[in-house]
Amino acid sequence: MSDPGQLGQRLLARQLDEQISAAFDADQRLRVLDVGLGRGVQALRLARAGHAVTGLQSDPDLRELFEKDLAEEPEETRGRVRLVAGGSEDTGAHFLPGAFDVVLCHGGLLQARDPGTTLAGLARVLDAGGLLSLLIRNDMALAMHPGRAGDWDAALAALDFPERTGSALRLETLTRGLAGIGTPLRQWYGVGIFGRQCPAEEEKAERMLTVEEHAGRLDPYRSVAAMLHICGVRGG
Incomplete structure (x- = not known):
């Protein structure tokens, strides 16, 4: 599963809020499927904001971890x-x-037998x-991040990965797919362009988030991000 990390989750929160604000009335209580x-992370955040959230998870260990986190929330959120x-x-x-x-499907398409x-x-x-909010690995830029870290073997292996796999999860393929199922693309974002982790100091973390968000x-820039956040609207 794609792991956006702390930085990615904070970026996703801002991007999701922007898309939700554009699609729905401010006081509307939404039915959310994650x-x-x-x-x-996003499911709990949206539940705290007053929305009804359903989580779909096949891994029993992850369900157990989520249930432990949920148990720490106020009764109203639970x-x-x-x-x-x-x-x-x-x-x-x-x-x-x-x-x-x-x-929300922030990684599930990678595990699907038929995306x-x-x-x-x-x-x-x-x-x-x-x-519809999708998060996918950006297969067309896999070499960027190991290359920045000086891991040349990994960068070399990543350079031809999309050609070897024929990934069905490229942006252009998903854009066509979304149009074909009546949920055309409205916006897409890069997630993790300059890094994957927020600095420990909150002021520096906020500056990094501001740059990453822009x-x-x-x-x-968004084309070389580690992940892509793709948003479509049903019937839109």
């Missing part, structure tokens, strides 16, 4: 969260069409006007 939620056992390909088995306003079918399943459970909207 597919492959991992530790549930009451807004539901956890379901299942993977990214199981949305049709658990949820009705149009059941959610926001669907196209999985993507269609994610869109199917979105209501009209709903937001660069994550701009070409060519």
Whole structure:
């Protein structure tokens, strides 16, 4: 699963809030599905904000970790969260069409046997006007980060990775796929352009976030990010 780390999670929070503000009324209480939620950083954040959140997770160990984190939340927040056992390909088995306003899949497509079918399943459970948020590894820039770190063997191996694998999760492939399932791309961002970890000092961390957030909207910087945050709108 993609691991955006602390920096990536903070960037995702800002980007998600921007997209949610653009798609919904400020006081609307949203139905959120987090597919492959991992530790549930965004799920808990959105539940604290008043939204009803369903987490879909196949790994029992990760479900247990999430449940421990959830147990530390106030009762009001806990009451807004539901956890379901299942993977990214199981949305049709658990949820009705149009059941959610926001669907997050921040890494689940990487594990899917058939990303196209999985993507269609994610869109199917979105209501009209709903937001689909995807986080994928940026296979076209895999050599950037080991190269910066001086790991030349890893950088060399990464250079031809997309050609060897024929990745179905490239931006242009997903853009076509989203259009084909009635959830066209609205915005995409780079996540992790200059680094993956926030400095310990909060003032420096905030400056780094400001730079990353700005660069994550701009070409060519966002094209060499470690991950891509891709947002589509159902019926939009």
